Amino acid sequence: MLSKHFLNVVAGLLLVMHGAAFAATPLITPEEAALPAAAGESLTRGISRGPGVELVSPNTDFGPVKAPFELKIAFAPRGGNKIDPASVKVVYLKSPFIDLTPRLQSAITETGIVLPDASVPVGEHDLKITVLDTDGRETNSIVRLVVAQ
Numbered sequence: 001m002l003s004k005h006f007l008n009v010v011a012g013l014l015l016v017m018h019g020a021a022f023a024a025t026p027l028i029t030p031e032e033a034a035l036p037a038a039a040g041e042s043l044t045r046g047i048s049r050g051p052g053v054e055l056v057s058p059n060t061d062f063g064p065v066k067a068p069f070e071l072k073i074a075f076a077p078r079g080g081n082k083i084d085p086a087s088v089k090v091v092y093l094k095s096p097f098i099d100l101t102p103r104l105q106s107a108i109t110e111t112g113i114v115l116p117d118a119s120v121p122v123g124e125h126d127l128k129i130t131v132l133d134t135d136g137r138e139t140n141s142i143v144r145l146v147v148a149q
Helices: 004-021 101-107
Strands: 052-057 069-076 091-094 112-117 122-133 138-148
Touching: 052 138, 069 138, 091 101, 101 112
Parallel strands: none
Antiparallel strands: 052 069, 069 112, 091 122, 122 138
16 A cells, blocks of 8 residues: 555646646746847848748737747748748847747747747847748748737
């Protein structure tokens, strides 16, 4: 027969593991957010036949959002081409640049990026998203996340 103490320990571990499964995914750390903004202009091309990139969520039309939030970015291929998920790169525009792609790897598909519980510190955060289609046409897009307390 199992002791009461052993059962309490197992129950506690299960609660911790359950909570960890629902913990927010750190997209940007407070230390990274404290770095200076990237110097110079972040140029993106004008008219392009490359894929479209659109921030779907969070909806920033109504002002700052609170973290954690669902980060959802849609890719729109053009001309019958497909998006190459392996080509997607997400960079946090700080000095020095911070490659966020490894943190998002499991959230990137050919239709976009979906991170259900992005943890981002308070402030304004610019992300440069680079996407290529199967014909090699590239799009660079800047997404600004504004996070409040």
